Amino acid sequence: MTTRERAQTSLSLWRVAEAARFGWREYAANLPPAATIFATIPKGVLQIVFFTVLGGVVAGEHHTQYAFVGGLVIALTTTNTVNVINVPFGDKYHATFWRIRTGDMPVAAVLYARAAPYLAVGFGLFLIEATIAAALLGLTNLGLHVLPWLPIFALMACGYALLGIAAATLTIAKRADVLAPNLLGYLTILCSGAFLPPDKVGWIDTIGSVLPVRHGLAAVHAGMAGRPWLAEALLELTICLVSAVLGLFAVAVQTRRATRHGHDDFA
Incomplete structure (x- = not known):
């Protein structure tokens, strides 16, 4: 690698780091500490507790572990x-x-x-919520x-974040950018197998x-039960990569649209 190439690589990495740093500041502006402590964490804890208790009531105590996970x-x-x-939303609403x-x-x-800090902080909050709920x-x-x-x-x-970004970015111009991610969230709850085990409803299994x-x-x-799990993990990785590609496609569509119409207001 030549000196010029090394300098260009260093510059690119610096730009990515600066974008991530801006993403952190953007996150702090959208979700200040007070909102996180008094809204986000309690909501996550209550979700875990609610669905675990519900699973035990509906399917019996033996279902508690399944419902907790x-x-x-x-x-x-x-x-x-x-x-x-919030990342693609911000670009739309602030032009x-x-x-x-x-x-x-x-x-x-x-x-x-810019999305990376959202994901990192969200995972940290998840660990806190899981500890409290357990x-x-x-x-x-069981938590251990x-x-x-x-x-x-x-x-x-x-995978969920990448697909959410793709859905929001692709539907911004249609003014369905709020609907699409929420619909994705409800489909995830219904079709993820979080509470309804596989092989119960065919069309739910197909979508999921x-x-x-x-x-x-x-x-x-499967892993917690001592069964083979690697194949399912690789399928999840595949869907994660496909979601990333869909995000690239969504960005390309919006960039081409902005170039063709000469504006970025997503009207």
Whole structure:
């Protein structure tokens, strides 16, 4: 590698780091500490507790472990990870997409770098919520058994976040940018297998098989039960990568549209 190439690489990494730093400041502005402490964390804890108790009441005490792990996934995705959609929303509502589109960094690189702090903070909040909920439910030992599977939880969070960004970005021009991520959240709750085990309703299994979370959750359940889990984890990784590609496609569509119409107001 030549000196010029090394300098260019260093500059690119610096730009990505600066975009991520801006993403952190953006997160702090959108979700200040007070909102996080008094709203986000209690909501996540209550989600986990509610769905665990509900699972035990509906399906019996033997279903509690299954429901607890499912509740963890729902809290991770629909409460914490979903906040990444604030990144494309911000560019729409503050009319800043044109500045990104005409910059030196690829638009998708800026989008994903700014989203990274949302994802990291969301995962940290999830760990706090899971610890509190496990203590309230008397399931601390079960929570400890979940710890080795945190990388798969992180993979599920990434896949869900990437698909959420793609859905929000692609539908901004249609003024359905709020509806699309919320619809994705409800589909995740219904089709992830968090509370309804597989092979119960065919069409739910079919939809869930192409969405994030379902295969990762199946891997966690299989691993905790001592069954083979790697194949499901690889399927989750595949869906995560496909979600990233869909995000690139969504950015390309909006960039082309902005260039063709000569404005970025997403009207």
